[in-house]
Amino acid sequence: MIALLLALGSSLAYGCADFLGGLGTRKAHVLRTVMIAAPASLTVGLLLWPFLGASFSPATLAWGAASGVASAAAFALLYRTLAIGPMNVLSPLTALVSAMLPVGVGLAQGERLGPAGLIGLPLALAAVVLVSAGGGAGTARPSRTVLLLAFGAGAAIALQLVFLHQAPADSGVGPLIVGRAVSSAVTLAAAGLMYRRLGPEKPAYGMSAAAGALDSVANLLFLLAARGGDLAVVAVITALYPAGTVLRGQLIGLGTAAVAVSLLALT
Template sequence: MFMILLAVASAVAYGTADFLGGTASRKANVFTVVAISAPASLAVEALVLPFLGARWSAGSIGWGALSGVASAFAFALLYHALSIGPMVVMAPITAIVSAALPVMVGLAEGEHLSAAQAAGLPVAVSAIMLVTVERSVSVASVRPRAIAVACLAGAAIATQLITLDQAPHDSGVAPLLAGRAVSSLLVLGTAVAIRRRIDPGRPPVKIAAAAGTLDSLANLLFLLAARSGLLSVSAVIVALYPAATIVLARVVLTERISRTQWFGLATAAAGVALLALK
């Protein structure tokens, strides 16, 4: 049950971070936003180091670095997707892709699910699909480019989760620190390289930094959840993060939530309940 609570908390943190990042990217270039978010994430992980410790090894550094590369792409692609398309469509598309790959990897590595958990996987995926349904904003009306970016963002998020899980489970926050250091360098380097070709706008620094802080917290919670349970279960629960994004989009941006989407949120709760059973 503790693993489920960690995964749910991670999903809420991811969803809130994505909402803040997408909102910030509507006011400034995505690279400018990510250049603020990534270092903020690194600072948070450095702060928790004394409490959780770190064991530096080739495995923790290597897998952490790979997760950092994936994280840099995930940051940029996801925030870009949320800035060029409606959040109620972009976030769930990304989530479905990000859930599928870790499940396949976990099962391929020999993870065994209980009957309830096996039933919970399709219920959770169905919940993600249900929250995409919006009569006023159909997937068919969204530009193909936006959908493609959302799918790539999902693949990047999945790669980040998979590589973090591959790091030694006794490595503490070493993989997170290595990953965030790499992603920060990549993001900042890219921002500097293209600074003359972009209009930075007026980036909302506090919002961008808050997005990075919550993303870092979400990563930490996922890592703890995956270490105490199954990757396939943790990843699917974390992939329910669009629920938080959509609720915030409704409250803050007044984006409409249909009855079907509310049913999807209820279905998500049922899916989590099934995944919690052994």
Template sequence: MTAVVLATACALVYGTADFLGGLATRRSRVLAVVVLSQAAGLAVIVALLPFLPETPTPGALAWGAASGLCGTAGVVLFYRALATGVMSVVAPITATFSAALPVLFGLAVGERPEPVALGGVVLALLAVLMVSRGPSDGKTGRGYGPILASLAAGAGFGGFFVIIAQAPADGGMWPLVGARLISVTLIALLAVATGRALRPGPGTLPVIVAAGTLDMAANVLFVLAQQRGMLSLVAVLVSLYPASTLLLARHFLGERLNTVQVVGIGFTLAAVALIASG
């Protein structure tokens, strides 16, 4: 039950961080938001380290760095897919595949959730697909390129969950330090190589910092959750984060939800209940 609570809280915090990041990208360049928010998250975890009992180990930092490579690749490929495809196609493919990969990995290494919990996993994957689906304009993008990029982005995000879960438990939060150092460095180098400015738009820096802080808080919750529960259950609960992003956008921005998204939010709640009871 503790893992379910932590994973559900993680999804809520991830969704809030994405909402704030989305607000910031309306007035700042995407790469500026990504780099500055990632840097803010790194500052948060580094500030917390003196208060944590664990000490850094090569294994913890190495697993963290590897997960950071996957996460960074996921971010770059996701925005690449968005630039060449359609949101209503890209988002559900990426979100569903990022949820499915840890589930398949967990089952492959011997995790055996109860049948009720497995039913919740299936319902959760369907919910992710539904809540991530926005209005379509009838287009599918430029051929198969955006679809392949979406699948690769989902593999990157799912790989982050799988790899960071392999870090030794005695490493505490140090894997997150390795992951964030890699991601900040690589995305900053990408911004420099492409000549993109990293200056935030007027008034957006506090929002960017808040997004980065919450994103790191969500990462901490994920690490704590997967240390206490099955990856196949924790990761799929975490992947329900688009539901909270949608609800925040509905409440604060007045964005309308389509019927599929509303049903998907209902499926989200049912999936959490099934997994918690399994």
């Protein structure tokens, strides 16, 4: 039950971070926003180090670095996707992809669900779509490029979560620190190579930094949840994050999510 509560907290933090990041990207090039968000996320990890501890074994460094590369891609792709919309079409696709891959990895690694879980897991996947789908009547149909961006964002998020889960359980916040250091370095390097294409617009500094800080909190809560529960269950609950990015009352989706979480709590 504690793992599910942590996963729900992670979902809420991810949703708020993505909403702020999406808004920030509308004011400037996506890399300008990520250049602030990624180091802000690293700062949060460093501040948590004295309280939660960290170790840096070779496995921690490897999986943390892999999560950092995936995180940099997730930052850029997701914020760009949210900036160009339509959110009610793209958010369900991104969220569903980000849930399906970790679920598959968890089940492939031997995780087993009881009868309640076998009902709750597909119900939770349905809730991911319902809770993130807005009432987008009249919304323009997204282009193939935009759909690919959304799919790529979901895949990058999924890989980030899977890589974090593979890190040693006794590594504390080590994987998060390594991951954020790598994602910051990748982002700054990309920004340096593309400097002339970034444009003169300044990013929303406070909004971008808040997005990065919330993303770090979300990753921490996911890591703690995954260490205390099944990846398949934790990942699909975390994937409910679009509820924080779509400002509409998705009552059916939220109701479905509540039933799914209740069933998964029984596993």
